[in-house]
Amino acid sequence: MESAGLGLRRKAAERQHRAEVLLAGEQLRLRLHDGKLIKDRRYHLRTYPNCFVAKELTDWLVEHKEAPDRETGIRLMQKLMHHDIIHHVCDEHSDYKDARLLYRFRKDDGTFPLDKDVKVFLRAQSLYETLLDAEDPILKAREENAVTYQRTVFGCEMIDWLIQEGEAGSRGEAVDLCRLLLEYGIIQHVLNKHHFFDTKLLYQFRVNFRRRRRLTELLSEDTLRPMPESPDSPFCLRKLSSEQSTSFLSVQPVKEIKLVSAVRRSSVTSLCGGAGSSFFPNPPNLGILPSVECNPKSVITRPVTNEELLSPGAPYLKKTLTIVGDAVGWGFVVRGGRPCHIQAVDPGGPAAAAGMKVCQFVFSVNGMYVLHLDYPTISSLIMTGPRTLVMEVMEAIQ
Known part of the structure; x- marks a missing residue:
């Protein structure tokens, strides 16, 4: 039963990733039309409507910082080809x-394949836009267990709305539609504990169809896969020679501060595979690095649960930190899960300047509640988000 549930969640994650690719591709198509990069072009005595030149598009991606280099730009466009969003005009x-060479968006020439997954996401997008544009919108921020969630709606309220708008002919049909949206990872119960029911349970749209996508997010499935927990996870601290100056302050469980050297100021965690440089070109050359020494212990001296953090009168203080990333990232390491905590902070980095400290628990990232997430997921949220990072953290009151 547990493996079946895991399979459903994995399938929903794959479908949600495809939705993100479709949305990012459509946003790119509209921008290219606005920038006149897509236009009718003549080649070998024949005119091809609504085309772009691959080399010109790669130039545009680098120039507009949608890709840090040409190689990444090529990978991004190959991703769109893999999902049948663009193709060579002659399919050669x-x-x-x-x-x-001339390429074209399939949506511009009517060859875009409308399979079941695409139809579900188009239907979901239409519902989402209608919900937001309503005079008295039912999709709004609400609280559950003293936590605020964005883009939420009660199950029974959603069913009433679908019938009222003519989107479903009966309550049973409306429930089936909402369950389909949940299975596709578009909506979920705010605590991720229930399937969809026609009750007062609170559900949230996981996909924000109006959010501006960064194209580099499309590569997150390949570069930010969750890794199994291990002693050197999530960040390996390297021992450098005494001539090297790049360093982390790592706090051990006994509260002693030990100076250790690091490969670079990681944006979040080594799982990002250097993804921090995606938005900030030309990272510094750190040369050849010697052998690896890992930090095997968590800075958290005892397990802390979400219930303990959120219970009334708990000895924890919530702080909001605004961190502006520099050329090599934000300068901190996240570890653990449910809740995650700050494992290390670069004393000379942006996070330290903003007031981040080790042992703080990560409450939210850019307005999204994350106490229930593990560190690879939080890392992905941070790496694919804006350069200015807004985090809420909770720390023990001394």
Whole structure:
């Protein structure tokens, strides 16, 4: 039963990722039309409508900081080709080539495949837009267990609305539609404990269809896969020679501060695979690094649960930190899960300047409640978000 549930969650995650690719691709298409990069082009005595030149698009991606380099730009466009969003005008090339070749969005020439997954997401997007544009919107921020969730709606309220708007002919049909949206990862119970029911349970739209997507998010499935927990997870501290100056202050369980050296100021965690440089080109060259020494112990001396953090009168203080990333990231390490905590802070980095300290628990990231998430998921949220990071943390009152 547990493996079946895991399979459903994995399938929902895959579908949700595809939805993000479709949304990012459509946003890119509209921007390219506005920028006149997509237009009718003539090649070998024939005119091809609504095309772009691959080399020109790669130039545009780098120039507009949608990709840190040409190689990443090519990978991004190959991702769109893999999902049947763009194609070579004559279908002579199955790969995206950084050359003076003509490509086209399938939506511009009517060849975009409308399979079941696409139809579900288009239906969900239409419902989402209608919900937001309503005079008296039922989709709003609400509290559950003293936590505020964005884009939420009560199950029975959603069913009433679907019938009222003519989106479903009966309550049973409306419930089936909402359960389909949940299985596709578009909505979920705010605590992720229930399937969809026609009751007063609170549900949230996980997909914000109006959010501006960064194209580099499309590669997160490949570069930010959750890794199994291990002694050197999530961040390996390297022992450098005495001539090296890059360093972390790592706090051990006995509260002693030990100076250790690090590869670089990681944006969040080594799981990001260097993704921090995606938004900030030309990271510094740190040269060849010697052998690895890992930090095997968590800075948290005893397990802390979400219930303990959120219970009334708990000895924890919530703080809001605004961290502006520099050329090599934000300068801190996240570890653990449910809740995650700050494992290390670069004393000379943006996070330390904003007031971040080790042992703080991560409450929210850019307005999204994350106490129930593990560190790879939080890392992905941070890495694919804006350069200015707004985090709420909870720390023990001394």
